[in-house]
Amino acid sequence: MQAIVEACQAGRIAGQVVGVISNKADVAGLEKAAAAGVPTAVLSHRDYPTREAYDADLQQLIDSFQPDLVVLAGFMRILTPAITRHFHGRMLNIHPSLLPKYKGVNTHQRALDAGDEEHGVSVHFVTEELDGGPVILQAKVPIFPEDTAADLQQRVHTQEHAIYPLVVQWFCTNRLRLTEQGAELDGELLAAEGYAAD
Numbered sequence: 491m492q493a494i495v496e497a498c499q500a501g502r503i504a505g506q507v508v509g510v511i512s513n514k515a516d517v518a519g520l521e522k523a524a525a526a527g528v529p530t531a532v533l534s535h536r537d538y539p540t541r542e543a544y545d546a547d548l549q550q551l552i553d554s555f556q557p558d559l560v561v562l563a564g565f566m567r568i569l570t571p572a573i574t575r576h577f578h579g580r581m582l583n584i585h586p587s588l589l590p591k592y593k594g595v596n597t598h599q600r601a602l603d604a605g606d607e608e609h610g611v612s613v614h615f616v617t618e619e620l621d622g623g624p625v626i627l628q629a630k631v632p633i634f635p636e637d638t639a640a641d642l643q644q645r646v647h648t649q650e651h652a653i654y655p656l657v658v659q660w661f662c663t664n665r666l667r668l669t670e671q672g673a674e675l676d677g678e679l680l681a682a683e684g685y686a687a688d
């Protein structure tokens with residue numbers, strides 16, 4: 491989130507962060523957003539009897555900011571179909587794995603436990619299927635024998651902060667869109683693993 495706010499304020503993204511919403515009050519992201527002059531709001535899922543009821547109010551709250559794009563950055567709630575449909579094609583997520591590997595949580599430890607030699611991060615459109623939306627861009631990092639999950643998370647974070655602002659800029663400059671065929675950049679359908687630089 492911080493990387494995207496900074497990229498907007500530095501002019502590397504042709505857009506502005508109009509608001510930061512969290513389902514938890516005591517998170518650093520809200521402090522960082524407020525420090526950057528970005529409006530913030532908290533909507534706790536604990537105040538709702540069902541996911542659907544929470545998501546209905548979350549959708550209204552998001553719409554009140556009138557965003558062109560919704561960017562999930564550590565939003566750790568599974569979204570229900572109604573809200574993913576409402577923001578279809580204009581909601582992104584960053585997931586700390588090389589999707590389709592390791593959907594869900596605890597991805598770094600899972601990669602270590604599997605003995606993988608590489609890991610990474612994926613930026614994708616959000617759809618009803620958890621971490622199953624069309625992948626836009628991935629970045630790979632090596633896994634070293636002595637790595638802990640924390641080592642891996644830090645190496646992945648560096649790549650996250652590089653690629654997420656890039657994808658947001660693609661969307662803000664109308665180069666990226668989601669069609670019935672999938673994610674397209676400059677009118678070209680992206681591969682399953684996303685954009686592949688030549």
Ligand SMILES: Nc1nc2c(c(=O)[nH]1)N[C@@H](CN(C=O)c1ccc(C(=O)N[C@@H](CCC(=O)O)C(=O)O)cc1)CN2
Pocket residue numbers: 562565566567568569570574583584585586593594595615616617618619620621622623
């Ligand atoms: N319908 C969708 N919802 C969400 C997506 C998506 O692609 N489709 N992406 C996730 C982000 N995410 C991983 O990138 C993710 C977030 C949360 C969970 C999860 O299991 N959440 C638990 C609660 C966990 C907690 O509170 O710590 C839950 O919701 O019960 C898995 C993956 C955002 N949502």
Ligand SMILES: NCC(=O)N[C@@H]1O[C@H](COP(=O)([O-])[O-])[C@@H](O)[C@H]1O
Pocket residue numbers: 491492519563564565566584585586594595647650
């Ligand atoms: N499953 C979703 C997930 O694990 N997302 C993770 O939360 C962080 C959000 O970035 P931030 O908190 O630094 O803005 C990122 O590291 C991202 O991989």
